[in-house]
Amino acid sequence: MLIRPLAALSGAILGISALLLPAAAAQAVDHPHRPLTVAHRGASAYAPENTLAAVDAADELGIRWVENDVQRTKDGELVIVHDTTLARTTDVEQVFPDRAPWKIADFTLEEIRQLDAGSWFGARFAGERVPTLEEYLERVSDNHQNLLMEIKAPELYPGIESETLRVLRSEGWLNRHHVKHRLIIQSFSANSVRTVHALRPDVKTGFLGTPAVADLPTYAAFTDQINPSYRTISADYVDAVHQLEGAHGRRLEVFTWTVNDATNAVTVARMGVDGIITNTPDVVRDAVDEDARRDEAAGALASR
Template structure:
C-alpha cells in the first residue's frame, strides 16, 4: 500500500457532521484535560530553531516535550535541521558562496559543523552550531526531556528510518521506558511512518497532515497520532480521529501545529486535541493553565 507523502487537506472536512461525536465533545468540554505542550524545534520563539540552545530554553521553562527534524549529510551523518537547504538558518552563503542551492545532502558533516546557526536569529547566539543527532540527543537526555522526532523529507534519504533507529538504540532511547513514555517518531511521508512501524512495532508514531476521514483506517494500522495544522481542523475532525484505534489499540491522538498565541491554544484545547506544538511553549502552557484545563493523570 502506498501512502501519499503529504495527504491533501482538500476534502478532509467533508462529511464531518456524520462522524462528529457530540457526547464525546460535550464530555471534553465538561472535563477539560490539558493537552501536552510540545516545544516546536525547541523553544524556537526564544532561541534559534533545532539547536541545543532551543532545547535548553524549553528546559528552563519546564517544558518536557521538544520537537525536532532529522536529515542526513553527504557523508551519511544525521543532523538536526528543518529546511532541506542550509541558507535560511546558517551563514552557508558567506562561507560557501559558490555552492547554491546549499542542499544539506551536498555538504559533509565537517563542512556543516563550521557554520554559524545562531546569528541569523540573534547576535547573542553567534557561534551556535547545527547539532548532530547524537549531540542533540545528549542534550535532551541531560535535561530529562521527551522527544517528538520528525523524519524530514525522508524520500531524499533512502534507508534513513533504519539509520535513525540504530542511532536511537545507541543513545539508549529504545528501551521500554523511552518507547512507552518519551519518544514519538513522525513524518509527512506516510510510507516512512509505516516503515518505522514495521521496523520497530512497539514505537509510537505520528502522521503529519490532515487525511480525509475515509482514509483514517489505513493510517490507523501503522500510526498512533494524526498531527495536522490547526488551520485545517475543527472539533468534529478531532472527534472523528479519536473514534479510530491506532496501531497500539488506543484511540488515535491529535497533536496540532503550530499554535503560538493564547486564544488559539484555548480554542484547539477545547476541541479535545491531545497535544499542541508551539514555538512559544510558555504562552500555550500558561493559557491552558489559566483557563482551567487539567493536567491529565499519569
C-alpha cells in the same frame, strides 16, 4: 539565559509532575482541556530553532517535550535541521558562496560544523552549531526531556528510517522506558511512518497531515497519532480521529501545529486535541492551564 522566571518556575513544577505520572496520564494531566505542550524545534521563539540552545530554552520554561527535524549529510551523518537547505538558518552562503543551493545532502558533517547556526536569530547566539542527532539526544537526555522527532523529507534520504533507529538505539532511546514514555517519531510521509512502524512496531508514531475522515482507518493501522495543522481541524475532526484505535490498540491521538497564541491554544484545547506543538510553549501552556482552571472553578460553583 533567563526566560520569564515566573513561567519557568511554574513550568518546572508542572514538568516534574508530568515525569511522575504514567504516559497516558501525562497526556491530559487532570483535565481534558490540558493537552500536552510540545516545543516546536525547541523553544524556537526564544532561541535558534533545532539547536541545543532551543532545547535548553524549552527546559528553562519547564517544557518536557521538544520537537525536532532529522536529515542526512553527504557523508551519511544525521543532523538536526528543518529546511532541506542550510541557507535560512546558517551562514552557509558566506562560508561556501559557490555551493548554491546549499542542500544539506551536498555537505559533509565536517563542512556543516563550520557554520554558524545562531547569529541569524540573535547576536547572543553567535557560534551556535547545527547539532548531530547524537548531540541532540544527549542534550534532551541531560535535560530529562522527551522527544517528538520528525523524519524530514525522507524521499531525499533512502534508508533514513533505519539509520535514525540505529542512532536512537545506540544512544539508549529504544529501551523500554524511552519507547513507552519519552519518544514519538513522525513524518509527513505516510510511507516513512509505515516503515518506522514495520522496523520497530513498539515505537509510537505520528502522521503529519489531515487525512480525510474516510481514510483515517488506513492510517490507524500503522500510526498512533494524526498531527494536522491547527488551521485544518474542527472539533468534529478531532472526535473522528478519537473514535479509532491506533497501531498500538489505544485511542488515536491528535497533536496539532503550529499554535503560537493564547486564543488559538484555548480553541484547539477545547476541541479535545491531545497535544499542541508551538514555538511559544510558555504562552500555550499558561493559556491552556488558565482556561482549564476557570472551567474547573465554574464546575465547582455549579456543583454547590
